[in-house]
Amino acid sequence: MTQQYLVNKTYFTSERYPENIKQRLLSTILQTLRKNRERYLAPLSTEKILSKLNQVVKHWLNLQSPIRQKAENLLTQTTGCSKEVISEGLDLAFNEVRHLFLRKNAKILSQFPRPQLSSFIFGGMVPTPMLFDIFMGLLLKSAVIVKTPSRAPFFPILLAHSIYEVDPSLGSCVKALWWPGGKWNLEKMIFKEADLIHAYGDDKSIKEIEALIPPKKIFIKFGHKVSFSVIGKEKLKGPLHLLAEKMAYDICLYDQQGCVSPHVIYLEKVNFLNPIAWTRALADAMEKMTRKFPPGHLSLGEASLIHQIRGQYSLREKTLCLSSHPNPNWTVIYEENPEFHPSCLNRVIFIKPIAHIKNLPQILKKWRGNFQALGYAVSPERKKEVERISKSLSIPFLLPIGSMQNTSFKDHIEERLNQLRNN
Structure with a gap:
């Protein structure tokens, strides 16, 4: 197995997520994401990325696929929503990006900055913004590091896993992790390495995160709405x-x-x-x-x-x-x-x-x-x-x-x- 596939092959598990992430491990993950991006994602055409992500979408829209069934079961357990609601929400989210890919239209991203590493601190439990953000990052040819929300930790992890199954190289440019809130040493490390920092949360959490952002970083925030x-x-x-x-x-x-x-x-x-x-x-x-x-x-x-x-x-x-x-x-x-x-x-x-x-x-x-x-x-x-x-x-x-x-x-x-x- 080549170094290119290190992130998801070595550290990924779809059933569990690490609760005691150490700084050394996180540092290795961040550096590997950047290397994987340089080797594979940066040279890839937007059309190729769209094609691969479209394959991911097809798996998620197939109600009989293992990834879809696992997602429905895990999201029902962790979010508190009924399975019928979760299934409807997944259909809405993935059908929207499917329509985007069918139109072969990624021009909307032409005005966006081009980060090499994008970080997403997710909150809540609705999958749509998580899906859109992770796909947005990859279409910008950016490696993606995610801190998953405590209420729905499995969706970003399963999404990253499904990308890896379609294309291990592309999947190795995405990493989704969870750790308890308040461990600011880990967030600081991510904020130092990432070019784009994207955070969701209540107003108090957003203020705490904003205070940790180094100068000249691109910061996009979404508080309580x-x-x-x-x-x-x-x-x-x-x-x-x-x-x-x-x-x-x-x-x-x-x-x-x-x-x-x-x-x-x-x-x-x-x-x-x-x-x-x-x-x-x-x-x-x-x-x-x-x-x-x-x-x-x-x-x-x-x-x-x-x-x-x-x-x-x-x-x-x-x-x-x-x-x-x-x-x-x-x-x-x-x-x-x-x-x-x-x-x-x-x-x-x-x-x-x-x-x-x-x-x-x-x-x-x-x-x-x-x-x-x-x-x-x-x-x-x-x-x-x-x-x-x-x-x-x-x-x-x-x-x-x-x-x-x-x-x-x-x-x-x-x-x-x-x-x-x-x-």
Whole structure:
């Protein structure tokens, strides 16, 4: 076995990940990644990289493939989401990059810096951004070092393994590791060696990481973000169940654990429809969607919090709380106070009526810069209006209701380019 294949052949294991990584081992891995990149990845054409990654995608989209079955089982165990939700999420993510590869279109990366070694500190448990980032790194002809998230450590490891199975040389340019948080000596070593540092986490973690970044490094950061949806009055004229089912899909996928999951739905008031009717339609859709995509396992604390919130809103005036009582599967709460406040997650959604969608920038001004996505259902002629709202609130993703979890690779790259331009 040649030195070229050292990283994944010597240190890789798909079932377990090392908990006691030493600095010497990490140093060897980082240096080997750089050497592997110089020997193999740097001379490789973008078309060749696309072709090899497309083979990886085909394995992941094959429901009978060993890598797909292992991923579904391990992600179900570690994330708490149901297997049906995990399977749907994997299909969405890998189909998006498959479409990119079918178009042979990697031109979107032409404006991006060309790091020799990219590091990714992942957080959360949604696989889409992890997939996009690792593929982005390889398409930039950069070696990739990943610190996996504690809640979903296996996805990046399995993805690296699947790349290695298709092409050991390409797979030896990627390494995914996990170690407990707070061991800053290891992060410092990575930050010193990497040209691009990409970090996800809560705001506290991001600040701690930023303080460790050496000067002149490319640093892209993503702290805690939330999302919401808006429905224009013209979309309430037709059958309510169709739009309600799309909305329920966005809420149920990943049990609202992703940053593009909606917390609040703003409903434009109309004379011909009582907003309570929409609330009931969404409740029916949530029950239906729960049968298709069962909720994940909740801790006693999470279930208790949901029951507590239901009790609070059931006692308030001008509110309506509909739910899957006595179980905590889903909760739909209508209230007339338009102020935004985050959901406790796990399929708890708020519906709030507003006079006009143009009022949203004023209503949400305190949250400007803290939103990741705006889901919308409006007529084509009002799309510009929603775009202005998104721009005024600095929201990177503008997505149709029913597709909030289906972010595009193009939008993913553009969000990072915008951050680099503004730095």
